[in-house]
Amino acid sequence: MKISVSNAFLRFKKKSNKNIQLEIDEQVKKILENPEIGELKKGDLRGIRVHKFKIKSQLYLISYEVTGETLNLYVIGPHENFYDRLKNLLY
Numbered sequence: 338m339k340i341s342v343s344n345a346f347l348r349f350k351k352k353s354n355k356n357i358q359l360e361i362d363e364q365v366k367k368i369l370e371n372p373e374i375g376e377l378k379k380g381d382l383r384g385i386r387v388h389k390f391k392i393k394s395q396l397y398l399i400s401y402e403v404t405g406e407t408l409n410l411y412v413i414g415p416h417e418n419f420y421d422r423l424k425n426l427l428y
Contacts, residue, residue: 338369341409345426349413360392361413364399372403381424385411 350361368374368388375386388399400411400423412423 339407340365340369341407343411343426345412345422346410357392360390361399364388364390365410368399368401369408372408375399375401382420382427385423385427
């Protein structure tokens with residue numbers, strides 16, 4: 338499966354410390370193994386899935402979509418303003 342990554346996703350990953358970067362890679366591998374792992378969104382974000390995971394006590398979310406043989410990674414970050422950033426990226 339091919340992976341397509343947004344600039345917002347890359348920017349967040351690049352700014353993060355090494356431990357968070359490694360955990361992000363692990364979570365992306367989990368998504369590749371089972372694309373249905375994330376919660377399917379409704380309404381404005383129909384078709385987008387969000388996978389939640391914790392690093393220490395901080396909750397992080399990854400938004401993605403599978404189209405054909407491509408995994409599109411959109412936004413990653415803490416829950417605060419996550420959906421606003423995702424909507425700004427998509428619309």
